[in-house]
Amino acid sequence: MLESYSRAWCEIDLDAIAHNVEEIQKLVGHTKIMGIVKANAYGHGALACAQALTRCGIEIFGVSSIDEAIELREGGIEADILILGYTPPRHFDKLAEYGLIQSLVSCAYAKKLEQYGEANDVVFRAHAKIDTGMNRTGIVYQPDHKHFDELKDVYRLDHVRVEGIFSHFPVSDDLGEDALSFTKRQIALFDEAVERLRAEGIDPGARHIQNSYGILNYHDLGYDYCRPGLLYMGVTSDDAIEINSAPDFIPILSVWANVSVVKWLKPGETVSYGRHFKAEKPTKIATISIGYADGLPRLVSNQGVQVLVHGVPCPLVGNVCMDQCMVDVTAVENVQEGDVVCLVGEQNGHKMTIDRLSRLAHTINNETLSQIAARMPRLKKREQ
Incomplete structure (x- = not known):
């Protein structure tokens, strides 16, 4: 990384x-x-x-x-x-x-x-x-x-x-x-x-x-x-659109963020603006340091989008905030502040695509990608 x-x-x-x-x-x-x-x-x-x-x-x-x-x-x-x-x-x-x-x-x-x-x-x-x-x-x-x-x-x-x-x-x-x-x-x-x-x-x-x-x-x-x-x-506007060819493209972009806080919620406690997510059982929540001002569409809030934490798909819960979002990491052991989360890309063999975000935001990849904020550094990937 x-x-x-x-x-x-x-x-x-x-x-x-x-x-x-x-x-x-x-x-x-x-x-x-x-x-x-x-x-x-x-x-x-x-x-x-x-x-x-x-x-x-x-x-x-x-x-x-x-x-x-x-x-x-x-x-x-x-x-x-x-x-x-x-x-x-x-x-x-x-x-x-x-x-x-x-x-x-x-x-x-x-x-x-x-x-x-x-x-x-x-x-x-x-x-x-x-x-x-x-x-x-x-x-x-x-x-x-x-x-x-x-x-x-x-x-x-x-x-x-x-x-x-x-x-x-x-x-x-x-x-x-x-x-x-x-x-x-x-x-x-x-x-x-x-x-x-x-x-x-x-x-x-x-x-x-x-x-x-x-x-x-x-x-x-x-x-x-x-x-x-x-x-x-390495991408098209919409993966679901039929095309008259079969190219082998490699997506060149991945998106990452850090865990800033991990906490447990009691049943009945809620998350984020609007209180749209309510814990039905003890739930471990990780706050992730990325939000809609970085280019994560607010429209994906409460739509079932997942991110990768320790390579495990975890659902984003509650409304996406300007600089942060929250993820249910109950199923993942040893999550802690500073851990790296994959929002787009591959982690431990699991993949998350930009197309998934675009579909849940009801738009095309052109828009989702072009709205990634200038404050997000673009780093040249090195061989892992």
Whole structure:
């Protein structure tokens, strides 16, 4: 077990990223990987994950914002960085200063970049986003309204150099008939837009559309890049969702905390805010030094979630507090202050998954992981 000054921490198995990247590459063949490290790499630590991905040969990263991109640059990442989201015009200067690639969220936005570039003698690097059905950002290219003239316009700007084109899947995780039809229509629209650009003598640049489930379920599209996020971290959004492949991923994250107090409750005594747990018999309770401010969802309170104490599954009881939670350890001998508890990961041959927490919190692993607090140290796992 690693040492930490904190009373709760994460361990990140950065070495397992290489294995997961290999599993992704098996699915997508010659398509290159764009490492998505937005939201602090979904809670895993953006810079450390980017460094590990760099060692795997990844040459381009995707982030959500200018802040995230600058963090990588200042951390020593020299590879291409694509900002997938919106950068306010007041920060256009940073795009050039840090050598970043900006996604064009609309034609009007691209023209703002052009105006700034012309006024300041700057040429911006960019990827054109087209909206094939997500209806979030991008130049609209859908069956009844194909704004192809706008797409051509952004490629012909003088101070915005468009080096790629991409779109996004909203239901690539769904293998139902309607979702399959919708996603295949998106692929057809994307391909059509690319071919129309080529017919106009325009090089569309690097093409990418596959998110994590796009990789798992539509892995043979043959585009230039794919955009895995959770996959290189060894997990999917929901373990229960059927997928059209069978990769062998290794989860890279585990979560640990210390026991701070052990006490016995008499029958009738209660635990935590709201007094939702009442002891029906003499019950040994261990207070664990982790709470919802660390990223343990309060919604899992009184839902039957278990943690590992001395490798024994023990139920969490009462409401999760901001910095602490309580566990029934009656079945475990010799529990004492300072003992290490496993909330996610493996201890003495037993496993607890992040997916279990997400299901009981009625959400997906993307959210549960990305809400792990900054105050939780991310420690590099060592061989035990």
